Each structure stands twice: as structure tokens, then as C-alpha cells.
Amino acid sequence: xxxxxxxxxxxxxxxxxxxxxxxxxxxxxxxxxxxxxxxxxxxxxxxxxxxxxxxxxxxxxxxxxxxxxxxxxxxxxxxxxxxxxxxxxxxxxxxxxxxxxxxxxxxxxxxxxxxxxxxxxxxxxxxxxxxxxxxxxxxxxxxxxxxxxxxxxxxxxxxxxxxxxxxxxxxxxxxxxxxxxxxxxxxxxxxxxxxxxxxxxxxxxxxxxxxxxxxxxxxxxxxxxxxxxxxxxxxxxxxxxxxxxxxxxxxxxxxxxxxxxxxxxxxxxxxxxxxxxxxxxxxxxxxxxxxxxxxxxxxxxxxxxxxxxxxxxxxxxxxxxxxxxxxxxxxxxxxxxxxxxxxxxxxxxxxxxxxxxxxxxxxxxxxxxxxxxxxxxxxxxxxxxxxxxxxxxxxxxxxxxxxxxxxxxxxxxxxxxxxxxxxxxxxxxxxxxxxxxxxxxxxxxxxxxxxxxxxxxxxxxxxxxxxxxxxxxxxxxxxxxxxxxxxxxxxxxx
Amino acid sequence: xxxxxxxxxxxxxxxxxxxxxxxxxxxxxxxxxxxxxxxxxxxxxxxxxxxxxxxxxxxxxxxxxxxxxxxxxxxxxxxxxxxxxxxxxxxxxxxxxxxxxxxxxxxxxxxxxxxxxxxxxxxxxxxxxxxxxxxxxxxxxxxxxxxxxxxxxxxxxxxxxxxxxxxxxxxxxxxxxxxxxxxxxxxxxxxxxxxxxxxxxxxxxxxxxxxxxxxxxxxxxxxxxxxxxxxxxxxxxxxxxxxxxxxxxxxxxxxxxxxxxxxxxxxxxxxxxxxxxxxxxxxxxxxxxxxxxxxxxxxxxxxxxxxxxxxxxxxxxxxxxxxxxxxxxxxxxxxxxxxxxxxxxxxxxxxxxxxxxxxxxxxxxxxxxxxxxxxxxxxxxxxxxxxxxxxxxxxxxxxxxxxxxxxxxxxxxxxxxxxxxxxxxxxxxxxxxxxxxxxxxxxxxxxxxxxxxxxxxxxxxxxxxxxxxxxxxxxxxxxxxxxxxxx
Numbered sequence: 001x002x003x004x005x006x007x008x009x010x011x012x013x014x015x016x017x018x019x020x021x022x023x024x025x026x027x028x029x030x031x032x033x034x035x036x037x038x039x040x041x042x043x044x045x046x047x048x049x050x051x052x053x054x055x056x057x058x059x060x061x062x063x064x065x066x067x068x069x070x071x072x073x074x075x076x077x078x079x080x081x082x083x084x085x086x087x088x089x090x091x092x093x094x095x096x097x098x099x100x101x102x103x104x105x106x107x108x109x110x111x112x113x114x115x116x117x118x119x120x121x122x123x124x125x126x127x128x129x130x131x132x133x134x135x136x137x138x139x140x141x142x143x144x145x146x147x148x149x150x151x152x153x154x155x156x157x158x159x160x161x162x163x164x165x166x167x168x169x170x171x172x173x174x175x176x177x178x179x180x181x182x183x184x185x186x187x188x189x190x191x192x193x194x195x196x197x198x199x200x201x202x203x204x205x206x207x208x209x210x211x212x213x214x215x216x217x218x219x220x221x222x223x224x225x226x227x228x229x230x231x232x233x234x235x236x237x238x239x240x241x242x243x244x245x246x247x248x249x250x251x252x253x254x255x256x257x258x259x260x261x262x263x264x265x266x267x268x269x270x271x272x273x274x275x276x277x278x279x280x281x282x283x284x285x286x287x288x289x290x291x292x293x294x295x296x297x298x299x300x301x302x303x304x305x306x307x308x309x310x311x312x313x314x315x316x317x318x319x320x321x322x323x324x325x326x327x328x329x330x331x332x333x334x335x336x337x338x339x340x341x342x343x344x345x346x347x348x349x350x351x352x353x354x355x356x357x358x359x360x361x362x363x364x365x366x367x368x369x370x371x372x373x374x375x376x377x378x379x380x381x382x383x384x385x386x387x388x389x390x391x392x393x394x395x396x397x398x399x400x401x402x403x404x405x406x407x408x409x410x411x412x413x414x415x416x417x418x419x420x421x422x423x424x425x426x427x428x429x430x431x432x433x434x435x436x437x438x439x440x441x442x443x444x445x446x447x448x449x450x451x452x453x454x455x456x457x458x459x460x461x462x463x464x465x466x467x468x469x470x471x472x473x474x475x476x477x478x479x480x481x482x483x484x485x486x487x488x489x490x491x492x493x494x
Numbered sequence: 495x496x497x498x499x500x501x502x503x504x505x506x507x508x509x510x511x512x513x514x515x516x517x518x519x520x521x522x523x524x525x526x527x528x529x530x531x532x533x534x535x536x537x538x539x540x541x542x543x544x545x546x547x548x549x550x551x552x553x554x555x556x557x558x559x560x561x562x563x564x565x566x567x568x569x570x571x572x573x574x575x576x577x578x579x580x581x582x583x584x585x586x587x588x589x590x591x592x593x594x595x596x597x598x599x600x601x602x603x604x605x606x607x608x609x610x611x612x613x614x615x616x617x618x619x620x621x622x623x624x625x626x627x628x629x630x631x632x633x634x635x636x637x638x639x640x641x642x643x644x645x646x647x648x649x650x651x652x653x654x655x656x657x658x659x660x661x662x663x664x665x666x667x668x669x670x671x672x673x674x675x676x677x678x679x680x681x682x683x684x685x686x687x688x689x690x691x692x693x694x695x696x697x698x699x700x701x702x703x704x705x706x707x708x709x710x711x712x713x714x715x716x717x718x719x720x721x722x723x724x725x726x727x728x729x730x731x732x733x734x735x736x737x738x739x740x741x742x743x744x745x746x747x748x749x750x751x752x753x754x755x756x757x758x759x760x761x762x763x764x765x766x767x768x769x770x771x772x773x774x775x776x777x778x779x780x781x782x783x784x785x786x787x788x789x790x791x792x793x794x795x796x797x798x799x800x801x802x803x804x805x806x807x808x809x810x811x812x813x814x815x816x817x818x819x820x821x822x823x824x825x826x827x828x829x830x831x832x833x834x835x836x837x838x839x840x841x842x843x844x845x846x847x848x849x850x851x852x853x854x855x856x857x858x859x860x861x862x863x864x865x866x867x868x869x870x871x872x873x874x875x876x877x878x879x880x881x882x883x884x885x886x887x888x889x890x891x892x893x894x895x896x897x898x899x900x901x902x903x904x905x906x907x908x909x910x911x912x913x914x915x916x917x918x919x920x921x922x923x924x925x926x927x928x929x930x931x932x933x934x935x936x937x938x939x940x941x942x943x944x945x946x947x948x949x950x951x952x953x954x955x956x957x958x959x960x961x962x963x964x965x966x967x968x969x970x971x972x973x974x975x976x977x978x979x980x981x
Contacts, residue, residue, distance in 0.1 A: 069891075071825070071969035072898060133894065137885040144879065147924065151932055159928065163921070170882075170920050174913035177894070181901040181909065207906070 005049050005062050006078040006128045009088065012042040013095060014121035021114040028109045032099065035113040039096040039120065046092040050480075053085060058483050060130065060193060068134070074190050077131040082484025083331060084127045086477050087258055090338045091127065091251045093466070095120040098243040100459045101346050104353070105153065105241070112153055115145040119247060126255050132180045132190040132263075136173070139255065143169050146236075146244070146252075153241040161235040168222055168232040176219025182212045183267070196266040196491060213271045217264050224256030224312050226279075227286045237305030242349025245301065249308050250342035254334045257315045261327070261488065265319065269491045272322065276409045279320040284418045286313030291425035295432075300348045300358045303433055304341065307384065310422055311337045317419050318399040321412055322492055326402025327485045328478055333399055335477060336391035336470060340383045343463040347377040350456060351437060355449040360433065365442035369449040374438040376452075376460045381430040383467050386423055391470035396423065398478075408492075497553045500545070500560045503538040503568055504608055510534025511601040518594020524586070528946070531579050531597040535604075539572040547974075552614070556675050559614040559750075559979075566828060566975035567611035567746045574739045574835055575604040580950035581843045582731040584850065589636055589729075596636060600735065603629030607743035614754065616664045616674040619747055620657070623711070626743060627653050630736060634728040645727025652720045653710065660707025666700030667755075679755040688761060698765070701756060705769055708751075711744030713803045715777040725796035730849065733792055734842030737799045738835040745806060745831060749813065749824060754979065757818050767814015770807045771908050778804025778915040786922045790855050791845055794922060798881060799838065801919060806830055808908055809896045815903040823903070824976035826896035829969055833880070833888035833961045840954035841877035844870050847943040847951065857926055862935025870943060871930045873955045878923040880958050883916045888961035895969065 016038030020031050053061060060079035068076040080088060098116065105112050122145070125138030143166055151162035180190075186207065187195050222229045233253075237245050265272045290310030297303035311333070318330025350373050352358045355366060367374040383390035386397075403416045452460065470477055498505070514530050521527065542565055550561035579600060586593045606626030613619045631653060635646025668674055671682035683697070691697055709717040725733045757763055781801030788794035809827030816823050847870050848863060849855050863871045880887030893916065897909045943951075961968055 067966075068964070069966045069969060071966060071973060072895065137890070140885045140890065143884065147927075148931065151928065159932065163924065163928075166920060166924065167917060170884075170917040171914070174917050175910075177897070177913055178901070178906065178910050181894075181898050182906065184898060185902045 004064050005045055006064055006080065009042050009045050009049070009092065010078075010121050010124045010128060012038050012045070013117040013124070017114045017117035017121065020110060020117065026110065028106060031109050031113050032103060035099045035117060036096070038117060039092070039099050042120075042124075043092040043096045046089050049080070050085060050089055053080075053480060055479055055483060058486050063130075068131070072133070072184075072190070073188070074133040075131045076134060077191065078128045079130045080128060081487075082480045082482060083261060083488075084258065084484070085480055086331065086335045087127045087251070087254055088124060090254070090335050091120060091123050093462075094247055094250045094338065094342055097342070097346075097459050097462060098246050100455060101246060101349065102241075102243040103455055105243075107153060111148070115148050116243065116247075119145040119149065123247070123251050123255065127258060130192050132183065132192060135192070136177060136180055139176070140173055142252070142255075143173075146248070149244045150236060150240045153244070154239040155241070156239045157235070158239040161239040164232050165236040168229070172219040172222030172229070175215045179212050179215030179219065182207060182215065186212070192262060192266070209268055209271050210275075213264060213268045213275075217260065220256040220259040220264065222256070223259070224253055224316065225309065226282055226312075226316060227289055227309070230286075230290075230309050233309060234302055234305045237308070237345075238299060238302045242345060242352075245305075245345040245349070246342045249305070249345055250338040253308065253312055254338060257312070257319065257330065257334050260316075260319055261331070265322070266488050266491055269488075269493070272320065273408055273492065276320045276322055277411075280317060280409050280412065280415050283313045283316035283320065284415050286310065286316060287419050287422035288313075288425070291422045291429065294429045295425060297429075298360045300351065300360060300363070300433070300437070301345070303360070303429065304344045304348055307344075307426065307429065308337070308341055310426065311341070311384070313422065314396055314399050314419065317403055317415070320409070321403035321406040321416075322408040323402045323406030324485060324489050326399055326406055327488060328481050329395055329398030329400075329402045331481045331485070332391075332470075332474065332477055333395035336395040336467075339463060339466050339470075340380055340390070340392055343376070343380040343460070343467070344384060346459070346463070347373060347380055350452060351377070354451070355446050357446075360436045363437045364440045365438070366446060366449060367438040368442045369446055370451040372452050372457060372460070376464060377438070378434055379464055379467070381434050383471070385426045385430045389468065389471045391467050391474070394471055394474035398474075497551065500551060500553055501558075502541040503545075503572070504605055506538040506541060507534055507601050507605045507608070510537075511598040511605070514598045514601065515594050524593045527594055527597050528579060528583050531601060532576065534601060535572050535576045535579065539569060539576070542568045542572065556677065557615040557618050558609075558612045560612060561979060562975045562977070563746075563750070563979050564612040566971060567742065568608045570742055570832060570835060571604050571607045571611070571739055574735065574742070574839065575600060577839050577843070577950045577954060578731050578735045578739075580946045581734065581839075581846050583946035584944045585729060585731050585846060590638070592636070596633070599629040599633050603627075603633070603735075604739065607739055607746075610743045611746040611750075613747075614676045614750065616668065616676075619751070620661060620664065623660075623747070624657065626740065627657070630732070630740060633732045633735070634724055636729050636732065637727075641727035642729065643727075645724040649720050649724045656707050656710030656717065659703050663700045663703025663707055666696050666703065670694075670697040670700065676751060676754040680758065683756065683762065684758055688759075691762075701766060702769070704751065705766065705773075708744050708748045709773065712741050712748070712806070713800050714773050714807060715780050715800060715804075718777075718781075718800045721800055722793045722796040725799070726790055726793045726855070730792065730842060730846045733795075734839055734846070737795065737842070738838050741799065741803060741806075742831045742835060745810075745827060748810060749827065750979070752810070753813055753824065760817070763814045765814075767811045770814060771811035771905060774804045774807035774811055775908060775911045776804075777801065777807065778912060782915050782918045782922075785919070788922070789857055791849075791857050791860070791926065792855050794857065794926075795838070795841065795845075798919065798923070801915065802834055802838075802881070804915070805893065805896065805912055806834070808900050808905070808912055811905060811908060812896070812899040812903055815905060816899070820903075821973060821976040822899035825969065825972040826899045828972035828975055829965070830892040830896045832968055832972070833892040833958070836954045836957040836961065837877050837880040837887070837889055840951060840958055841874060841881065843947060843951045843954060844874035844877065847947045848874070848941055851941045851943075857929055859936065860926065860929050861933030862930070863941065864931040866935050866937075866939065867941035867943070870941065870951070873951050874930065875927050876955055876958060878927055880962065882920045882923050884920075886959065886962045888958045888965070891962055891965045895965075
């Protein structure tokens with residue numbers, strides 16, 4: 001029998017979560033080690049998967065298919081292609097790194113790490129599922145760990161933020177469920193690939209495809225998030241513990257972008273083309289509005305949170321420009337943003353932890369006390385504003401070039417240029433933030449602030465290495481992503 | 495021919511009920527009563543399983559229908575009774591006496607419900623319904639404190655009104671068709687012309703009155719007034735019993751009556767389908783909204799059960815809207831009932847265990863339960879998540895299954911109302927979860943629970959997970975049950 005890589009990748013963290021939750025008599029240290037081992041194993045498997053991914057083959061690979069619920073024709077159906085593989089790697093990478101980031105958690109560690117691992121497993125499940133019901137199941141499971149992680153280990157108005165997150169997400173997924181059910185009954189199948197290849201003829205005959213498209217889109221738009229459905233994000237990010245912010249920004253938002261690509265665009269190419277203009281405009285609003293609001297933030301984490309909204313605008317722009325290059329760019333941007341913002345949140349968490357302050361008005365001159373953090377934070381910052389040799393540059397460049405040259409949306413050039421303006425604002429808020437945190441007068445009250453320890457340097461190094469690798473040699477990912485985008489381009493007829 | 499062997503499950507249950515009452519007179523230690531009741535239930539379940547899959551038969555001059563549909567419900571009621579009896583093992587020590595009567599009444603009401611699922615004739619439906627109900631009226635008042643007595647009285651009075659309405663509706667239907675047997679009613683109705691029925695709306699009126707009468711049993715708005723008070727006042731195991739078994743029995747009868755007698759012609763079924771769709775939309779919305787401000791957990795679950803009845807009625811509406819041959823609406827309803835039974839029982843058993851030690855049903859007193867009783871809190875959390883309809887719990891699959899039928903038959907608007915309602919319900923269910931896991935414990939003492947309660951709780955939680963993750967087998971059973979209708 002074949003080795004079921006994908007099942008192992010998903011269920012290693014899930015199994016780890018169960019072990020941690022129920023094994024009696026574990027010390028805090030043992031729990032952290034267990035979590036690290038299980039996530040590292042999952043990471044190792046996913047890297048192995050990446051190495052063995054056949055780049056000459058355009059199809060779904062490492063497929064697993066078992067009959068699950070015959071009554072409704074649902075399958076336990078996993079598989080990855082060029083689209084989902086980078087996101088799987090991203091999640092397993094972040095999954096391991098957030099365990100390291102959480103090493104200093106001492107409040108109820110057993111529950112904390114169990115929820116964290118369960119969260120990882122459910123996000124991985126979303127990226128690997130090829131069955132709509134299974135996809136939705138993983139999509140929903142993710143909400144519960146997030147609720148607990150924010151509301152127990154968070155800061156500030158954590159209970160409010162947690163329930164806001166849950167209500168928004170459930171609202172989105174409720175719409176999505178209605179969409180999935182409609183899709184199921186118009187096509188008789190829950191298999192994403194099959195439905196995408198089957199075309200829309202059948203769907204149209206029973207109910208307007210636009211309605212289904214919209215129901216599904218709302219679900220994904222809440223997650224990405226798309227203006228005006230974004231208001232949960234700043235609250236959830238700001239009040240979540242550091243590691244959870246990393247997962248949230250790094251991998252969870254990508255579920256929205258992935259869903260749009262995999263389901264909205266692949267299954268409804270004609271509808272997507274028809275409504276692309278509206279979504280591209282929303283993308284530009286996302287970019288500019290997000291960036292403008294970011295400029296005004298005085299809270300370190302809130303600032304990074306709003307910058308995510310702006311950066312997700314590029315993903316949306318790339319997706320609905322519907323050109324081959326722009327789609328590749330959007331997918332690369334998802335990966336790149338995951339790593340960069342993950343690092344930004346990790347660094348913000350360190351600053352908050354080591355200096356005991358998060359208000360940008362009160363921070364200052366910390367480069368003296370924490371030189372390593374200052375350097376790495378700056379690297380993450382310039383990567384975020386898209387400096388060449390960082391992954392941010394490669395991704396955003398592809399999005400802009402691809403969108404500008406796309407032929408699907410009329411007037412896309414104007415929208416792209418407006419989007420590029422976002423970069424300028426990004427440079428503004430990132431540099432201003434770095435200046436306010438690290439430079440200027442050395443302040444008396446931060447005399448006791450200290451720099452990163454060894455463990456923290458290790459994960460910083462991994463983050464930076466990945467950012468640089470993808471920045472200098474983007475082909476390592478774009479080769480794979482291209483293979484995933486090809487079939488979508490075929491469906492779009494371009 | 496009498497075919498008494500087809501009634502073996504019912505006869506066993508009746509016998510064990512009488513045995514329990516008699517034994518109560520002689521036994522000093524009342525633990526034996528639990529054993530006898532459980533044994534009765536298990537044997538009856540054994541007979542039921544043995545009959546499963548056989549050919550459907552009608553007995554007693556077509557008054558009773560022993561088909562897969564009836565057997566499915568019998569098994570459901572027996573499982574519920576089993577779990578309720580287990581969960582009562584500690585609780586009964588609160589009563590001043592009458593333990594034997596308590597178990598006997600639980601068994602007798604299960605017997606009534608089993609007959610409700612079996613009968614295919616209006617008068618015997620009424621008799622079965624009264625057998626189930628009168629036992630429950632008595633059980634609701636078993637605590638003998640003011641609240642419990644009020645609950646019992648309120649239940650009795652409103653129940654009597656509902657029975658009267660039901661009987662009146664049945665009388666009207668009988669008046670128009672001249673029959674009481676469901677199959678014969680169906681023939682009589684199909685012989686009528688549309689204009690004939692419209693000219694004398696008595697048949698429609700009868701149908702509406704029957705909806706009202708049964709609506710009381712399933713706690714559909716606007717016949718729900720008894721629910722919060724009775725749920726709060728009744729002994730908790732009886733609340734659990736009421737909330738699942740009595741509701742399931744109501745749905746069983748409605749399904750049989752409306753599907754068999756009023757299923758054709760299709761303009762008629764569209765009519766009552768629409769009635770149920772509207773009741774469903776109103777029920778889940780009001781139930782969920784009123785549940786939000788509740789402070790007593792039993793009361794909150796009362797309103798929640800009104801909302802759940804709303805989700806279940808999505809299934810009834812689907813049956814009305816779908817062609818007779820399509821089973822999806824019916825099987826969705828059966829699966830939802832099974833998963834709802836396990837989920838709600840699990841939640842109530844956890845409440846029995848926790849509230850029994852706290853001596854309080856206030857949600858605020860559950861504060862910090864995550865640390866005082868982690869496993870109980872985890873079980874309750876799982877059940878509440880299932881009630882919201884989130885995976886990996888049974889509630890998710892149940893909603894997916896029942897809504898899929900509705901979407902298929904053009905009820906997308908109702909499904910959208912229902913999924914938005916699920917979001918609203920998340921707010922109050924999660925409030926309990928929040929209090930348990932985020933609140934500070936009032937004291938450091940652990941909350942322990944007895945073996946019987948833990949067993950019952952484990953069974954229901956495992957069931958909830960099983961139905962949530964690999965529901966294929968139970969769905970298959972539900973489909974078979976939905977197919978095998980003889981009347």
C-alpha cells in the first residue's frame with residue numbers, strides 16, 4: 001500500500017493535539033517538546049512532498065480517495081497540486097515555528113498547545129481537501145481553536161475579539177454552506193475537480209450561477225478579508241497571542257484566497273470574468289484603504305494587522321485580474337505575505353514581551369537594547385514593502401506585471417497603477433514604524449529591555465532564510481505554482 | 495391472525511414497567527430497579543433489531559404498521575430511554591420516594607412513543623399519544639417543589655388543550671373522508687377534486703388543527719409556551735427525556751400522518767409543506783433570539799430546543815415540497831432526530847452531573863468548570879458545538895443532510911434563514927462554553943460524577959462524534975427507514 005503523505009501531514013498535528021490534551025502527567029516542558037516534534041515531523045513530510053512533486057505533470061498528485069458518506073456521495077478525498085502545495089508548506093513551516101514562538105507560554109500550556117496543533121491540522125485539511133464537504137468540515141473546525149486561543153491567551157478586549165471573529169467566520173461559512181449545497185444539487189457531485197471540469201451548463205439550468213458564486217464568494221471574502229467584511233481582523237489580530245497572530249495572518253487568511261482560486265474562479269470562470277471588475281475595484285479599495293488606515297495606527301500589532309488588509313488586496317487584485325502571471329503572482333503573494341507577516345508579528349511580539357510596551361507613541365530608541373530584533377524587524381519591514389531580493393518584491397512585481405497586462409478586465413491598467421500607489425504608502429508606514437520603535441532617543445524606561453535569546457534567533461533565521469530564498473530565486477515556488485495555475489487558465493479559456 | 499410477536503418490544507416494555515412497580519414494593523435497595531428497567535429496555539431493543547429489515551407488516555386490522563420506519567423510531571426511543579434511565583440513577587435519590595413509579599413511568603411513556611411511531615390510524619394515534627403524554631405530565635412534577643409542580647400543571651393543562659385541538663382536527667378529517675386509517679384517508683382524499691376541497695375548506699381546517707395539536711408535542715412556535723417553564727421545573731433527566739424523545743415521537747407521527755394521508759395530491763402537500771416552512775422559519779428565529787438573554791441553562795436549552803424544532807421542520811417542509819418518491823427529506827429528518835437526540839441528551843447528562851453537585855442551574859455558576867471538571871466540561875462543550883452545527887460533531891452532518899434536501903427542492907430561502915440562525919445560536923451556546931473555560935472557578939473543589947452518569951455521557955459523546963465523522967452507516971439506516979413506509 002502506498003504511504004498516505006497528506007493524511008500523515010494533516011493527522012500528525014491532530015494526533016499530537018490529542019496526545020497533549022489527554023496524556024496524563026505531562027510537564028510543561030514535555031508538552032512543548034511533543035508539540036515541536038509533531039509539527040516538525042509534519043514539516044519534514046511536507047518538504048519531502050515538495051521535493052517529490054512531479055513538476056512535469058499538471059495534475060493533482062499524492063491523491064487519496066476513500067468513500068466516506070455514500071448517502072451523499074462524499075469522499076475522503078485529498079490531493080495537492082501546484083496551487084495548494086506552497087500553502088501546505090507555508091502552514092507546516094509556520095506550524096513548527098509558532099511552537100518555537102510559543103516556548104515562553106506558561107498559562108495552561110496543555111490546552112494551549114493542543115488547540116494550536118488542532119488549528120494547524122484543520123488549516124492543512126482545508127488546503128488538501130478536494131471534496132467540498134471535507135473542505136467545509138476542516139474550514140469550520142478551525143473556528144473552535146481560534147476562539148479559545150484568542151479568548152484565553154489573548155490580551156486587551158480578547159473575549160470581544162474572539163466572539164467577533166467567530167460570528168464573522170460563521171456568517172461567512174453559513175453563506176458558503178448554502179453555496180456548497182446549491183453546487184451539490186445542481187451538479188450532483190462534491191468533487192471540486194470534477195465540478196470544475198464538468199463546466200457550468202448543468203448549474204445554469206437550475207439556478208443562476210451568479211447566486212451560487214456570490215454565496216461562496218462571501219464566505220471566502222470574510223476570511224481574506226475583503227473590504228467591507230474586514231472589521232474582525234484588526235480586533236482578532238491585536239488581541240490574539242503572538243503565535244496565533246502569526247498563524248492567523250500567515251496561513252488562515254490564505255484560506256480565503258485559496259478558496260476563491262480553487263472554487264470561485266475554477267468552477268465559475270465565466271461568472272468570475274463577468275464580475276472581475278467589481279472585485280478588482282474592491283481589491284484596490286482594500287489596498288489603499290488598508291494602507292491609509294495603517295498609517296494612522298499607534299498600536300504596534302494593530303498596525304501590522306491593518307497592513308495585512310492592504311497586502312491581501314494585492315492577492316485579490318492578482319486573482320481577479322485573471323491573467324496567468326497575475327494568478328501566479330497572487331499565489332506567490334499568499335506564500336510571501338505568510339512568511340513576512342509571520343515574522344513581523346513574531347518580532348512585534350518580541351518587542352512587546354521584552355520591552356513591555358506596544359504603544360508606538362511611547363516606544364523608541366530600542367535598537368540600542370535589542371540590536372538583533374531591530375535588524376530582523378527591519379528586514380521583515382523592507383520585505384513587506386517589497387524591496388528586491390525579498391520574496392515580497394518577487395510576489396508583488398508578478399502581481400503588478402500580470403495585472404497590468406491582463407486583458408480580461410477593462411481599465412485594469414488604471415487599477416493596477418492605483419494599486420502600485422499602495423506600495424508607496426506601505427514604505428511610509430513601515431519605515432515610520434521602525435523609526436518610532438527602534439530609533440530616536442534612547443529612553444530611560446526601557447533600560448531593562450533585552451534582546452532575543454538563542455531559540456528566538458533560530459526561528460528568526462529560518463524566517464529570513466525563507467524570505468531571501470524566495471526573493472532571490474522565486475522559481476523555486478513559481479515553477480510549482482505555474483503548474484497549478486495552468487488548468488485554471490485552461491478553464492478561463494486563455 | 496393476531497401476530498403478537500410483532501409487538502414483542504412493546505410487550506417487553508410493558509411487562510418490565512409492571513415488574514418495576516411490583517419489585518419496588520419488596521426491594522430495600524432501589525439500585526435493583528435500575529437494573530430491571532435497563533434490562534427491559536435492552537431486551538426490547540434486541541427484539542427490535544431482530545425485526546429490522548424484515549418485510550413490513552400491518553397488524554390489528556391495519557391499525558399498526560410494523561415497518562422499518564417504525565422500527566427506526568422504536569430503536570431511537572429505546573436508546574433514549576436507556577440513556578435517561580442511566581442518567582437518572584443518582585438523580586432519583588432526590589425524590590422522597592416513588593422511585594419505582596419513576597422508572598415505570600419512564601418505561602410506559604417510552605411504550606407510548608413507540609406506539610406513536612407504529613400507529614397508522616387516527617384513534618390509536620391519539621391513544622398512544624395520551625399514553626406517552628400522561629406519563630410525562632406525572633414525571634414533570636416528580637420533584638414536588640413549587641417549580642416542578644407548576645411545570646407539571648402547566649404541561650398538563652396546555653397538553654390537554656393541544657389534545658383537544660388535535661382531536662377536533664382528526665374529527666374534521668374523519669368527517670370529510672369517512673375513514674380513520676391513514677391509507678384509506680389518502681385514497682379518499684385522492685378521490686376528491688381540487689374544486690371539491692376548496693368549496694368546503696373543512697378538510698384543510700382539520701389539517702391545520704392537526705398541525706397545531708402535534709406542534710405542541712414538537713415545541714413548534716406558536717405552540718411552545720409550555721417549553722421554558724416545564725424544562726426549567728421538571729427533574730433534569732425528565733427535561734432531557736422530554737426534549738428529545740417527546741419531540742422525536744411528535745415528528746414520527748407528523749411524518750407518518752402527513753406523508754401517508756396527505757402526501758398526495760401534490761397541491762395538498764405543497765400546502766402543508768409551506769405551513770411547516772413558515773413555522774420553521776419563525777420557530778428557529780424566535781427560539782434563537784429569546785435564548786440569548788437566558789440565565790438558566792435548562793431554560794436556555796428549552797428555547798434552543800424550540801429553535802432545533804425549527805431546523806427539523808425544514809425536513810418536514812422538504813417532504814411537502816418533494817415528490818412522494820424522493821426520500822431525502824424524510825431520511826434527513828430521521829438522521830437529524832438521531833443526532834439531535836444524542837447531542838441534547840449528552841448536554842443534559844452533563845448538566846445533570848454538574849448541576850447536581852452545584853445545586854444550581856444558573857449559567858454563571860458554571861464558571862471555571864473547565865478546571866473543576868475538565869472532562870464534563872469538554873463533553874458539554876462538544877454537545878453545544880454539535881447544537882450549533884459545527885463539525886466534527888453530529889449536528890453539522892445533520893444540518894448538512896437535512897438542508898441538502900431543502901436546497902434540492904427549491905427551499906434555498908429557508909436554508910439561508912436556517913444557516914443565519916445557526917450563526918445567531920453560536921452566540922448563546924458559546925456563552926456557556928466561555929463561562930466554563932474562561933471564568934474563574936468559584937471554588938477549588940473538583941466536581942465528581944458517578945459511574946452511571948459517566949457511562950451515559952461517554953456513550954452519547956461517542957455517538958455525537960461518530961455521527962459527525964463517519965455518519966454513513968446511520969444515514970443508510972435512515973434511508974432504509976424512510977423507504978419502508980407501508981401507510
